[in-house]
Structure formats: structure tokens, C-alpha cells
Amino acid sequence: MSVPAKGELQLEKSFNFKYNLSNNPKTAVHIGCLVLMAYLCSDILPKIDSCFKKLGIKNFIITGHSQGGGISFLLTSYLKNLRIDNKISNDIRFKTYCDAGPKPGNLFYAYDFENLTRDGWAYNTVNTADWVPEVPFSV
Numbered sequence: 804m805s806v807p808a809k810g811e812l813q814l815e816k817s818f819n820f821k822y823n824l825s826n827n828p829k830t831a832v833h834i835g836c837l838v839l840m841a842y843l844c845s846d847i848l849p850k851i852d853s854c855f856k857k858l859g860i861k862n863f864i865i866t867g868h869s870q871g872g873g874i875s876f877l878l879t880s881y882l883k884n885l886r887i888d889n890k891i892s893n894d895i896r897f898k899t900y901c902d903a904g905p906k907p908g909n910l911f912y913a914y915d916f917e918n919l920t921r922d923g924w925a926y927n928t929v930n931t932a933d934w935v936p937e938v939p940f941s942v
Contacts, residue, residue, distance in 0.1 A: 805831035808880075808912055814841060823888065824880040824908075825915040832877060832908040836870075840877045847878070848891075855895055865899045872904020872927065876916060883919045899925040903933050 808830035811821040820841040824832055854860040865882075867875035879899045885891045899920060904927050906913070916925070 804834045806834050808832050822881055823884045824877060827911055827915055829911040830915055832912055836873045836877050836907045840874050861894050862896050865897055868902045872901035873907035875899055875901050876907045880916055901927040
């Protein structure tokens, strides 16, 4: 099931997750990957903030294999859009390495992700015999 790439999810009574993965209203992403990413963000965002403010770390690598690769794509979009919206420092850089990641969104999302990570800021390694990167199947 797909949902818009910008909106909010009420995941628990006390956990409302507002997200922006793309400003294009035609983009849609897989709800399962989005929910997993939302829960991970509750731990990841404070760690990034702490590493940056206390230790001066500015470069972060986002990585995932198989289903984790799909989540990594969405996380990269989320973090880069937070940076664009000035909610995290512009000094922070993210580089993404995915291995056999599935397609976490529609074609409009893919184009937007490609634009966000242009100039070599994201890589996905794919084995042509692996079926996971072809999920969901395109017609």
C-alpha cells in the first residue's frame, strides 16, 4: 500500500510522525517502509544531533541491505528534506549505500530521490539474479 510522500502518521497515542520525503504531490511511498523509518527516526535524529553538537561530526553514512535498503532510501529523503527545511544544519552531509534495496516508492519518488542525491551521494548495489530489487514488480 502506498501513501503520499508528505504528510503525517498517528503511530501511537503519543507518537504523531510528520514527514516530508518529497515536495512533489505525485510522489508516493510504501507504508511499511515509512512506518519502520518513522520508528527508527525517534532514535536516529537525537543521535545525529548529539554527534554534531557535542563531537562536531558532520558526515553520516546511511546504509541498509534488502528491506533495510528500502528504509535507507526513505531515511535519506527524510533527512535531506529536514536539511532543506532548515530543521537540521546544512553542515551535515549524508551519503547512502544500499545493497539489494527494493523500490520504496513510485516513479515520481525515484526521480525525486535521484535529484536529491545527485553528484554521487547515493549508491545501490544490485545482483541481477536477486528478485528483491524488483519488488514491487513494475508493469
